[in-house]
Amino acid sequence: MSTSEELLEGIRAWVEIESHTPDVAGVQRLVELVEAEYRALGAETEHVPAEGHGDHLIVRAPWNDGRRGVLILSHLDTVHPKGSLADMPFRVEGDSAFGPGIYDMKGGAYVARHALGRILKEEREIPVTHLFVSDEEVGSPTSRPLIEKLAHEADLVLVTEPAREGGRIVTARKGVARYVVEAKGRPAHSGSRHEDGRSAIRELARQLLKLDALTDYSRGLTVNVGTFNGGTGVNVVPAFARIEVEARVPTVAISDEVQAVMDGLTPFDPDVSLTVTGGLNRPPYEKSEAIAAVFEAAKGFASEIGFELKDLATGGCSDGNFTAPIATTLDGLGVDGKGGHTDYEQLYVSSLVPREALLYRLIQYGGERA
Ligand SMILES: [Zn+2]
Secondary structure, three states: OHHHHHHHHHHHHHHOOOOOOOOHHHHHHHHHHHHHHHHHHHEEEEEEEEEEEEEEEEOOOOOOOOOOOEEEEEEEOOOOOOOHHHHHEEEOOOOEEEOHHHHHHHHHHHHHHHHHHHHHHHHOOOOOEEEEEOOOHOOOOOOHHHHHHEEEEEEEEEEEEOOOOEEEEEEOOOOOEEEEEEOEEEEEOOOOOOOOOOOOHHHHHHHHHHHOOOEEHHOEEEEEEEEEEOOOOOOEEOOOOEEEEEEOOOOHEEEHHHHHHHHOOOOOOOOOEEEEEEEEEEEEEEHHHHHHHHHHHHHHHHHHHOOOOOOOEEOOOOHHHHHHHOEEEEEEEEEEEEOOOOOOOEEEEEHHHHHHHHHHHHHHHHHOOO
């Protein structure tokens, strides 16, 4: 068993190294600390350099032997700019511990590191890999291929994103599709030659209403036109306009539906041309039968540890969206708390020991499946 003081002390060391995604030197310092901790436990480590980011770090148990085992997936970057630590230093008040990135997700990443550390010390010969990426908070542009490659080598993926709404873990996430729609019309003087103009803004205003109408809460589909730009001046019929569209899609089938609408967009005004670019950015993570079965097992472990484990589906994305189509994935296994991405970000100290124990059990469960 581990104690919450012991876990908090480890988390504190990680939180006090600031690691905003673009702060390459900061991320690198944290990578080195994590690597040193794991090396001291006898794990094998490998750095994967990432253009414009800190390194990604792969940690392997020494007895990986080609069996498809467990992949633990974490990120070391945060959304908090360098210097935030001065305004939100690590501190504990009652059951809450505060600090930049403590909830999303240094707390969960550390707790998993600790659980795997115990497994390494006990020499349980489980094929397990822990991947720490450095660019999750900006959409994992450089780590995605690595995440997918390691997911192919795994049977079970455990993602240490924060738990939510009373410790719930995540067994489904919506996918995200992003598009840019551009319209080209014809400019004209709005006073003397208005009739010669073809308004690109008017065209996209009509398209916007059409796309907006796709939102269907009952099916979990939302379509948001998040930006709208166009025009050059109030006295010119606008020849150019551009919107950015984001769809959150719960299933592959619904994602295909949205794609078909985007592929089929035709201008209302035949004198205006439209171009559509983009597509599915993160695939939907659906609660498959395999995921449901692993969740049942996790629930059983939690009740042995002494708490009730619940799950939920969320519209937010994580790297779990990349692994779920490849290997059975449980997400939201990190610490409970609140205020991710804010200056009051906090974890609940009382969640540390149970979460560590659950990860310890799940890693072993993954080993038995391998
Ligand atoms: Zn996160």
